[in-house]
Amino acid sequence: MASFGLKVIRGTFGVAEHxxxxxxxxxxxxxxxxTPREKRLSEGERRAIDRAADFMTEARHHRLKTRTGCVMVHEFRPEPGRASARTVLVIHGWRSRTEYMRTLIKAYRHEGYKVVSLDLPGHGQSQGRRLTLVSAVDAARVAGE
Known part of the structure; x- marks a missing residue:
């Protein structure tokens, strides 16, 4: 069942569109x-971020400028003893962040990949409260360079 606030928004937009x-x-x-506010993280989301804290210290963090602001890119080297042959760019989905991609990033590192993980605008450690397809593509382009 929809919350009271959502019902009000739907009703307002239903009238306003005419x-x-x-x-x-x-x-x-x-x-x-x-995008959601950082303060509105669920308890499970906060636990996942806390569990990934040590993992995140293994990365080099880069704040990159895009046309719409700045994004955070996390660079993970391959596991020790693994030759770095290629680089893979990991991009999360809506309401996600690099910390939630830990298992995927670890698997790539184990296979010898250097991993570049992007926090999209308004997500994770990137700035902003707005994400459009255009800003996501721009951020991916900048992170991939």
Whole structure:
């Protein structure tokens, strides 16, 4: 069942789309692109971040400038004794972050890959509260260079 706040938003947009469709569309898009606040992490999300703390110290962290702000990129070297043949770029999904990709990153490192993991705009340690497809592609382009 939808929360009271969600019901109010749906009702407001339902009326507004008939009165000012373009303005309502822009407002809906802005809400859709808004990323969750760090303060609103669930207990499980906080535990996952805490569990990954030691793992994250193994990375070199780079703050890179994009057209829409700055993103954080985490560079993990292959496991000791593994030759670094290639690099793989790991990008998480909505409401995620590098810490949640720990198992995947470890597997790539074990196979000898250097891993570059991107925190998308408004996620993880990257700046902002907004993510669009354009800003995600721009961030991936910058991280891959």
């Amino acid at each position: 009165v000012a469709p373009r303005l309502t569309g822009r407002a809906a898009f802005e809400l859709f692109c808004r």
